[in-house]
Amino acid sequence: MKRLLCLVLGLCLLASGCVTSPRDTAFQASTIDALLAGVYDGDMSFRSLLKHGDFGIGTFDRLDGEMVLLDGNVYQVKADGKVYEPELCVKTPFATVCQFDADRTIPIEPGSDYETVENLIDTNFPNQNLFYAIKITGHLVSIKTRSVPGQQKPYPPLNEVTKNQPEFDMKNISGTIVGFRCPAYVKGINVPGYHLHFISSDRTRGGHILSLKFAEGKCEVDVLDQYSLALPSNTQEFAETDLSKDRSEELKDVEKR
Amino acid sequence: MKRLLCLVLGLCLLASGCVTSPRDTAFQASTIDALLAGVYDGDMSFRSLLKHGDFGIGTFDRLDGEMVLLDGNVYQVKADGKVYEPELCVKTPFATVCQFDADRTIPIEPGSDYETVENLIDTNFPNQNLFYAIKITGHLVSIKTRSVPGQQKPYPPLNEVTKNQPEFDMKNISGTIVGFRCPAYVKGINVPGYHLHFISSDRTRGGHILSLKFAEGKCEVDVLDQYSLALPSNTQEFAETDLSKDRSEELKDVEKR
Numbered sequence: 001m002k003r004l005l006c007l008v009l010g011l012c013l014l015a016s017g018c019v020t021s022p023r024d025t026a027f028q029a030s031t032i033d034a035l036l037a038g039v040y041d042g043d044m045s046f047r048s049l050l051k052h053g054d055f056g057i058g059t060f061d062r063l064d065g066e067m068v069l070l071d072g073n074v075y076q077v078k079a080d081g082k083v084y085e086p087e088l089c090v091k092t093p094f095a096t097v098c099q100f101d102a103d104r105t106i107p108i109e110p111g112s113d114y115e116t117v118e119n120l121i122d123t124n125f126p127n128q129n130l131f132y133a134i135k136i137t138g139h140l141v142s143i144k145t146r147s148v149p150g151q152q153k154p155y156p157p158l159n160e161v162t163k164n165q166p167e168f169d170m171k172n173i174s175g176t177i178v179g180f181r182c183p184a185y186v187k188g189i190n191v192p193g194y195h196l197h198f199i200s201s202d203r204t205r206g207g208h209i210l211s212l213k214f215a216e217g218k219c220e221v222d223v224l225d226q227y228s229l230a231l232p233s234n235t236q237e238f239a240e241t242d243l244s245k246d247r248s249e250e251l252k253d254v255e256k257r
Numbered sequence: 258m259k260r261l262l263c264l265v266l267g268l269c270l271l272a273s274g275c276v277t278s279p280r281d282t283a284f285q286a287s288t289i290d291a292l293l294a295g296v297y298d299g300d301m302s303f304r305s306l307l308k309h310g311d312f313g314i315g316t317f318d319r320l321d322g323e324m325v326l327l328d329g330n331v332y333q334v335k336a337d338g339k340v341y342e343p344e345l346c347v348k349t350p351f352a353t354v355c356q357f358d359a360d361r362t363i364p365i366e367p368g369s370d371y372e373t374v375e376n377l378i379d380t381n382f383p384n385q386n387l388f389y390a391i392k393i394t395g396h397l398v399s400i401k402t403r404s405v406p407g408q409q410k411p412y413p414p415l416n417e418v419t420k421n422q423p424e425f426d427m428k429n430i431s432g433t434i435v436g437f438r439c440p441a442y443v444k445g446i447n448v449p450g451y452h453l454h455f456i457s458s459d460r461t462r463g464g465h466i467l468s469l470k471f472a473e474g475k476c477e478v479d480v481l482d483q484y485s486l487a488l489p490s491n492t493q494e495f496a497e498t499d500l501s502k503d504r505s506e507e508l509k510d511v512e513k514r
Contacts (some may be wrong), residue, residue: 031442034386127496129291130488184501185288185445192501225490231387233482239384244441244449 021099025226026131026180027052028096030238031189035059035094036250037241038155042091043232046074049095050088052228055133057179057197058095060086063161064150066208068178068199069097075199077206079149079166083199093232096180096190098133102220108138112214118194121181121221129183131224134196136177138217143170145198145207159253168207175200177209187248189229191255210256278356282483283388283437284309285353287495288446292316292351293507294498295412299348300489303331306352307345309485312390314436314454315352317343320418321407323465325435325456326354332456334463336406336423340456350489353437353447355390359477365395369471375451378438378478386440388481391453393434395474400427402455402464416510425464432457434466444505446486448512467513 021027029044042061049058054072059065065078076084106124108117117136125132146165179196186192199206232238278284286301299318306315311329316322322335333341363381365374374393382389403422436453443449456463489495 033442129495129498129500130490185290188442188444189446223490225488227486227488229484231482231484233387233480238386241386243386 021052047088053097055100056097062150108217132181133222139215143212278309304345310354312357313354319407365474389438390479396472398470400469
């Protein structure tokens with residue numbers, strides 16, 4: 001009977017405690033417009049974030065680098081171009097994650113660039129009103145990424161920071177592309193369309209992708225029909241930021257400079 | 258030991274199975290712009306919706322009336338002005354709910370109208386970047402509501418339907434106002450600002466509120482820092498609707514004609 005009790009308790013804890021978000025959920029901490037406005041203080045620890053997924057992208061407290069979450073491991077691509085693995089007590093001011101579980105795999109044609117890959121996914125997933133987690137594993141002829149340096153208060157807006165962003169050109173490199181395609185209606189909350197980060201197979205290079213060319217690759221897509229937002233309810237900066245303003249132009253500047 | 262096992266099982270089921278959304282979550286089925294575009298086929302049953310809250314507003318399959326969810330009971334204010342209690346297998350094409358748990362109570366001044374109440378809540382809750390569930394219990398000098406009639410395919414857009422909406426003038430009536438204040442950044446997804454429905458104390462009258470004047474009342478507010486969206490992943494109409502279009506003007510038309 002004691003064994004049965006332990007089993008029941010264990011199963012219930014598994015069911016209720018570990019993963020807080022249901023399957024097929026894009027879970028997000030804070031909003032992109034708060035980040036654009038310079039709300040860079042982390043609000044959610046990676047320990048908490050990992051309860052909502054093992055896959056995703058984002059940034060770090062004080063905007064200290066580009067985040068890649070892959071197979072439950074958090075990688076921090078800093079402005080020095082190197083990859084770090086932060087403590088889970090570190091916090092994030094903005095991140096989007098999910099429990100990655102591919103619905104379909106599509107091969108990537110050799111020579112494909114960023115736009116070709118976008119078109120390929122758009123053709124295979126024409127429903128523009130859901131969320132898609134995108135994981136591309138492959139070998140790249142070339143890839144250009146950027147990162148952002150940690151900021152000091154008073155924080156400048158994000159499009160000021162990215163004016164002087166360090167960029168990294170890599171050639172003949174294997175790795176994984178991690179990111180999302182979000183619907184147009186998340187404008188102001190997340191990035192409409194594609195937002196992809198990179199981490200090399202040896203976990204030494206990476207960043208926010210600016211351009212790329214594939215030698216070969218396979219694209220796995222997880223269709224997400226649930227979307228969850230956790231807002232920084234105790235952050236004064238978030239409370240005081242004007243999130244009614246249209247920051248689309250700032251976002252365009254920041255995403256693909 | 259058997260009793261202990263039952264107790265543990267019961268507690269675990271309570272913790273994991275019954276309420277799917279965490280505390281302080283505004284949970285939403287589909288998007289307001291899909292409704293504006295005429296996606297009126299219900300996608301989520303009220304049985305499923307009630308797992309996410311005991312309080313909220315919305316509409317019904319085929320746009321058949323205004324919905325008020327109060328203390329876990331679903332009320333359907335139809336276009337005939339009467340209130341029905343639908344079966345839980347009935348589906349909704351759009352609804353917002355939460356597990357209501359008041360953080361604060363504010364008295365309403367006699368003579369207050371809709372705008373006075375909005376200003377009162379804005380003054381008491383200046384953070385415009387979170388969600389607020391609003392429950393006002395009181396006696397009204399007067400209140401004007403509307404409902405919408407169930408539609409037949411091909412469905413007209415919502416601002417066409419509300420051009421001929423039945424309106425209801427009530428005087429000297431007690432009841433509860435149920436609704437939300439949403440941040441500006443949910444534009445396209447939910448209704449930015451206030452969206453309030455009414456149900457009378459005797460549960461015989463109600464609707465989407467157009468104007469009101471209080472004799473007396475108390476306003477309970479539940480601050481929500483989590484926001485969850487369930488999208489109709491199997492509805493062809495939802496998949497094919499252009500949700501990139503700005504429908505703000507249509508929404509203004511519809512909300513306060």
